[in-house]
Amino acid sequence: MKNLRPILLLLITFFLFCLSVQANQSRERHQSPSNIEELKVALADLMQHYKVPAAGITMIDKQGLVYFDAIGLANREENISVNTDSVFRLGSTSKMLVALSVLKLVEDKKLSLQDKLVDLAPEIEFNNPYAATHPIRIMHLLEHTTGWDEQHYPEFAHNQTPPISLKDGLDFHPHSRTSRWHPGSRYAYNNTGPTVAAYIVEKVSGKTFEAFVQTHFFNMLDMQHSTFLYDEVFTSMPTVGYDDKNRPIDYHHFINRPASALNSSIKDMTNLLTLFIQRGQFNGTQILSEQSLVRMETPSSSLSAQKGMQTGYGLSNYSAGYKQWVYREHRGGIEGYMSEISYIPEQQTGHVILLNTKNIAAFQKISNLIKDYETQQLSRSEAPAAVLLMDQKTNKTEEAFLASTQTKPAIEGLYYEINPRVELFSFINYISNMKTFSFDENTLIQGKAIGASKNYYHPVSDDLYRSDETGLISLARVVDPIEGEVLHYAYGASAVKTSVLKKINPWLGYTQLLIGFLWLLIIIFSLFKTLGIGIAKLRGRSVPIEVKQLRRWPLLASWAFISIWGLLFVAGSNPYYYMAGPTIVSIGIMLMTIIFALCSVFAIATVFIKKSNNVNKSSYWYYTIASGVHFCVMLFLLKFGVIGIIFWA
Missing domain, CATH: 3.40.710.10 (DD-peptidase/beta-lactamase superfamily)
Structure with missing residues (x-):
């Protein structure tokens, strides 16, 4: 239980931080300027707050410059203006x-x-x-x-x-x-x-x-x-x-x-x-x-x-x-x-x-x-009107579709994205950008598997849905030549991004999210565990060889990925320099992904080889779960080509 206290404190701190951010965002909401002078003041305040060096701004309406x-x-x-x-x-x-x-x-x-x-x-x-x-x-x-x-x-x-x-x-x-x-x-x-x-x-x-x-x-x-x-x-x-x-x-x-x-x-x-x-x-x-x-x-x-x-x-x-x-x-x-x-x-x-x-x-x-x-x-x-449309094939109006339940089971479910902008990082969208679709009476609600943002749509045909906010058709069900039935979804404040979404079995989707969450907890716990091992060594405490063998590989797997995050942080300062060729950073990331994969394989193999004799049961089961989670994550990253990644290829 003592080992879990740091994790609980970390999670509580993170939760309080999120509440604080939300409160700050609520306080930042401003009243819209009612005239140009108020707009100028608001712009100056924003530029000063965010330390923006310079801005050029123009506004035009029917009469000309505003x-x-x-x-x-x-x-x-x-000091040039x-x-x-x-x-x-x-x-x-x-x-x-x-x-x-x-x-x-x-x-x-x-x-x-x-x-x-x-x-x-x-x-x-x-x-x-x-x-x-x-x-x-x-x-x-x-x-x-x-x-x-x-x-x-x-x-x-x-x-x-x-x-x-x-x-x-x-x-x-x-x-x-x-x-x-x-x-x-x-x-x-x-x-x-x-x-x-x-x-x-x-x-x-x-x-x-x-x-x-x-x-x-x-x-x-x-x-x-x-x-x-x-x-x-x-x-x-x-x-x-x-x-x-x-x-x-x-x-x-x-x-x-x-x-x-x-x-x-x-x-x-x-x-x-x-x-x-x-x-x-x-x-x-x-x-x-x-x-x-x-x-x-x-x-x-x-x-x-x-x-x-x-x-x-x-x-x-x-x-x-x-x-x-x-x-x-x-x-x-x-x-x-x-x-x-x-x-x-x-x-x-x-x-x-x-x-x-x-x-x-x-x-x-x-x-x-x-x-x-x-x-x-x-x-x-x-503003754009949410006009009634008619499906040309069936001659059904929107009211008919609102009363219909045929398409509801077909479209409801959990979806993942299959049109990544950057193929190299497609695994990130696969997990972080999962969407949920469900009906509340005659309204289709789009949510996120992680997060609380929602958008609302109404059917205007078997395959088309209009946005509750703008009145425009912003979601379509189509047949993809490779994946079959998918959703095209232009969303958010900027519809530059049109996601193509493929339905996934909810058990599989949420299991992946659960494994991802457990994996992050295991990596965080590994930081505290490593610190604890170091303190124990300084105090001269010894542990059975079976424990050392069991904990070695999952801890090394965690540290391999921590090293990758550290290298990515360094690369963020100048990605063009660090990622466009074989540098210490890009080669280091490639090698660390391979080390992570090898440690994950050795970890799961050790769990099967070693018995729980001379090992505390809670420790044995923790390292068993940690090894299994690392192995699952490794297989997931291997599927997306992340293991042995070469950024400059």
Whole structure:
């Protein structure tokens, strides 16, 4: 019992900490500013609280500019103030210009979203095992439905001066471009699809991607302080990016430039936002048709989109629910910077946020503050309506489905995710992102196996469900070519992530969660047990050899994984450096996973070989359980390729 006291104290402390965090979050809830002056004060308070160096913010409505300002320091070291021409880095918001460029070529009849990648660019290396029936098309590249993995660490880390061409960049490390499932069947965000699309823009137009964007968008939108390169546009008025410790970040030349390397000012981004607010027009000139923008905002290539789901990722443009409103937006985040361009098309209202720090908490608070202010100016009656739909096959209206119980048993249950963005870490989502679905009368409730967050849906057909909050169809039941019946689910404040969920036997699912929880307790207990062994040795106490043999391997297995966590913590300070090649950290993680596996095998073997003679029963059963749990976790990690993991491959 004495050995359990530290564990109980730790759990009680953790529980009290969670209650404290929840209380602090409740206290932080603010009243929405009712005018611009109150908004300015609230923004200044947030920036000071979160130590945000600088921000560029603009807001537009039907009448024009509502708010437009740059606040703070572009360079803390030299005390240089930011202004509306200061150039920030935007990260993934860059992808919007790839989609706009492709749509421009589509309007000019030089390209089609249905064109096959293999026909347009056979020189680009990729692997699609399903090409005979499901070729990769241009729309798949922009909607992230190619099935490709996220770019690998060597691609993230590549930083050559001067930067290489798009073609050389795509030739550098093509291993991530393998379709893990049929193109069009599942969504999985990655940086390589838009880059390949940008290369096709180059090939079709005969210009570099940067030159094409300059001619058709930067010049037309009077974006004089925008560039994808480290050139005089950036260096003449740069905004320094800062990490979470307020240290300046060096400029990184991304290998997938079109997907993440846009540099721009808040003045220029105001003009780009105006293009979306005015439905393709700028200063009276129609730069792109409204139909093209509607297509950009409409998910089309996935199975769920074809079924009728209304939320998700379009052409580098995704839906983001906020209260009862649905924004179209794209966010970006790279080391030292964050960005957001977000708007409600039917309300002609939107905003841009640029920060020179990657402080996610600060960014989310600022985004919510601005969305609060924007939406309180709108009439609640203008929000998207939860209209009744009719199933074309059965001619049943929503009321008929609400009264029906046919589909309830089929959809209720426990689900896990099968469309990981990063295949290497798919095991994390498999456990931590399990979802539950159950009916309360005629309302479908989505919960989490771990956690209390919930979303509510109502059936509008046998396979489609509308969000209780936005009124849009945000959940669809489809048949996956590989897994059979699955759910597509675009959720949360940002529907950029559309999970594809496969039902799992509840006994199996919750058993896995229980084993995971026991495993964490065993690792924590191992820390205290090791300390106890050390104290016992100092006092000259001896234990039977059978006890030593029984406890040795599970303790070593625990310490092997503690070492992995420590190495991952070190890698977190500079993952590009530590993970993109064979370093002490990356090799150490690989070796420690192997050591963990070997210790787990030796531990379970020792339990079967050794008897409980000369061993305290409680100790014997603890180490038996610990050995069994380590062995189960080892098999789970082995299944997902974590044992012997090579990050730089």
